[in-house]
Every structure is written in structure tokens, then in C-alpha cells.
Amino acid sequence: MPKLTVEGFPTVNVESGKRLVRAIEQDAGVDVLHACGGNARCTTCRVEFIEGEPSQMTAAERQVLSSRGVTNARLSCQIVCDHDMTVRAISRLTGSGRPDPGPTPASEITPPPQWEVKA
Numbered sequence: 001m002p003k004l005t006v007e008g009f010p011t012v013n014v015e016s017g018k019r020l021v022r023a024i025e026q027d028a029g030v031d032v033l034h035a036c037g038g039n040a041r042c043t044t045c046r047v048e049f050i051e052g053e054p055s056q057m058t059a060a061e062r063q064v065l066s067s068r069g070v071t072n073a074r075l076s077c078q079i080v081c082d083h084d085m086t087v088r089a090i091s092r093l094t095g096s097g098r099p100d101p102g103p104t105p106a107s108e109i110t111p112p113p114q115w116e117v118k119a
């Protein structure tokens with residue numbers, strides 16, 4: 001079972017293959033935002049990697065990060081937990097002024113992932 005550590009919170013075991021955004025919310029208990037419901041459109045699920053950043057990313061993640069000019073962050077809705085990771089939750093409901101974190105992302109990555117090697 002991969003281990004997930006969100007900085008400032010206890011390390012948890014996560015079901016292998018679980019979407020990182022769901023693991024952060026459901027396993028680590030951290031109020032990560034996911035305003036678009038995990039569809040690589042909003043970037044509110046972004047996290048900073050401290051350890052274990054995946055070397056691949058979905059085409060959808062690359063495109064939205066590039067179009068929004070987001071650097072040094074990854075979209076937790078476009079990442080699966082298949083190895084140990086330590087992340088910093090930089091986009092949380094707390095302090096956001098939003099009424100809720102957004103629709104719960106589906107179990108599988110959406111849109112269907114086209115994997116690329118991270119540049």
C-alpha cells in the first residue's frame with residue numbers, strides 16, 4: 001500500500017491506484033478543493049510535491065497547467081497513488097471563501113488519461 005503524507009498531517013496508507021485528490025480528502029482528511037470535480041479544468045486541486053512526484057502526467061494536466069501558467073504544482077485529480085508521496089496542500093477549502101470543495105471526483109481519472117512523460 002502506498003503511503004501518503006500531506007505536510008502537517010499524519011501519514012496514511014492509501015489503496016494503490018486511488019486518485020490522489022480522493023486520497024488527500026478521504027484518507028488524509030485534508031480539505032483539498034476540487035471545484036471542477038476532478039476534470040482537469042479548474043486547477044483548484046493543485047498540490048506541491050515534496051517527495052515522490054510522478055514522472056508522468058496526463059495530457060489534460062499538462063495542457064491546463066500550461067494554459068493557466070501554473071508552475072511548481074501538480075493537479076491531484078490527475079495523479080494516482082501508486083507509490084509513496086509527500087505533498088503540500090496549497091489549495092484548501094479553509095480560507096478559500098468557497099461554500100464547498102466542489103463535486104466529488106469520480107474513482108477513475110477523468111477525462112480518460114493520455115499519459116505523457118513529464119517535461
Ligand code: FES
Pocket residue numbers: 033034035036037038039040041042043044045046075076077078
Ligand atoms: S483540475 Fe479541477 S479538480 Fe483537478
